Amino acid sequence: MPVAGKRSDPDQTNQSGVRSLSEENVALRIAWEMRRRGWSQERMAQELTNAGCPTHQSAISKIVNPKPDGSRRAISVDEAIALARVFGIALEELPLPMDDAEGRDLHDLSRTVTHEGRNATEQYARFLLAWARLRHRFAQEQSRAAYEGFLAQRRVDPDAAEQAIALWRDADSWREATAGYDKLHRILQAMGDGRDLTPPAQESRRRHSAVADLLRLRELFATKIPSTPVRVVPDLIYHVTEALVRTGMQETAIGVIDAYERGTTHPTDAVTKEIDRRLRQIGDRQPEDRLDYLESLAARIALNQRGQPQQSPEDVAAELEVSIEDYLEARKIAYRHRETGMK
Incomplete structure (x- = not known):
């Protein structure tokens, strides 16, 4: 039987039979939120008052500090709404057990x-x-x-x-x-990608594609820069900065980059030749696993189709002596930057 005067919901029990008390959860949540913010009881009362629910410090003390019999001051609906507003959470989250609040907080931090x-x-x-x-x-x-x-x-x-x-x-x-x-x-x-931070299985994890980076850079240095006004080129380069650093191409391309940043043109042939050399290296290497194989195949596809007339996927796959399924999957890797606008 519950202790006299202790507010409880007899219908809310967990698997071990221990009662889950909503108002107790709210009190624990208030104390936790105060600790993580470094707020005193006076500050908490002032925040509620500012949120449209006039509150005295003594009311906060009676909520977060239970009496000897375990009972606490009751929380009104208006106070609950103000608490949710002050903490920046949904009202329905307020009475949840603290492990839910801690888990959500850690997820938000991650x-x-x-x-x-x-x-x-x-x-x-x-x-x-x-x-x-x-x-x-x-x-x-x-x-x-x-x-x-x-x-x-x-x-x-x-x-x-x-x-x-x-x-x-x-x-x-x-x-x-x-x-x-x-x-x-x-x-x-x-x-992970910042949306689902549960680590995926090693084999299914999408690796970053060096081929996609190199093809994005080749398109820039072989096509866009030579046909773009000098003053616009620095903005184009700005959008591929990460790809330049990821691939270690910044030192090869730095003469071109510096020239255009200073408002003068510079030939890009050396950059595109180095990109092609790296693509050939990737295409010729011995794959360590399937993902590595698809990356290698993506490089071969990119080099094979450059300057060639349009061919059907089946014809290209046959020419490369690979299955049509592998060809299509590798081609997605090679041209991922065009689909996603990858930086």
Whole structure:
């Protein structure tokens, strides 16, 4: 029998027979929300008052601190609505057991980490691209002299200027920075897509396609850049920054990138040749598993169809000596960037 004066719902029991008390859950939720926000009872009362439900600190104390007999101050409907509004949750979530609240909070945090991590990779890629431009420019004696002269005019110590240039040209620092990006990218891949963070089975997990990245870059450097006004090219490059860093193509392409950022043209042949070389490497390598096989086949498809007249899928599959099913699946990988607008 419940303790006298203790509010309970006799119909709500869990599998072990322990009663699940809605008002007790609300009280526990209030205390938990206060702790995670660092709010005092006075602050909690003020938040409810601001939400249109005038509340005194003593009322909060009586809700979160049970009496010796286990009873608590009752919570009105108006207070429950104000609590849900203050905590930013649906009203029906308020009386749920605390393990539900904790689980949802952790899930929300995991999604925040994923989202912010994705933003971080984008910012990190731009940072590396800017650093690559610095390294490219400082490799030229004329540019170094211009920078040293600029700093000298501002009375910067020559030794300090030399140290600054050496820092940006340091190969070990550059390797550490690019390794940091690679590690962050791998972590985010392992975490999932930010919607369902349950780790998928290893075989079914979609790997990031280097072929799709390389084809996106080839389309840019072989077709778009040569036919686009100089002033527009930096914006085009801006949208493929992550692909450049993921594939390690930024150093090969940096001469083109830097020229267009400064408003001048630059031939792109060296970049497209390097992309084709890497696609051939992927196409020729010995696959380790099916996903690797499809990636390799995707590279072969991309190279095979370049400059060729339109052929039926069946004819191309026969030419490559693969099944039509494998051909169609690999082709989706090769041209995924066109379907998704992948950055």
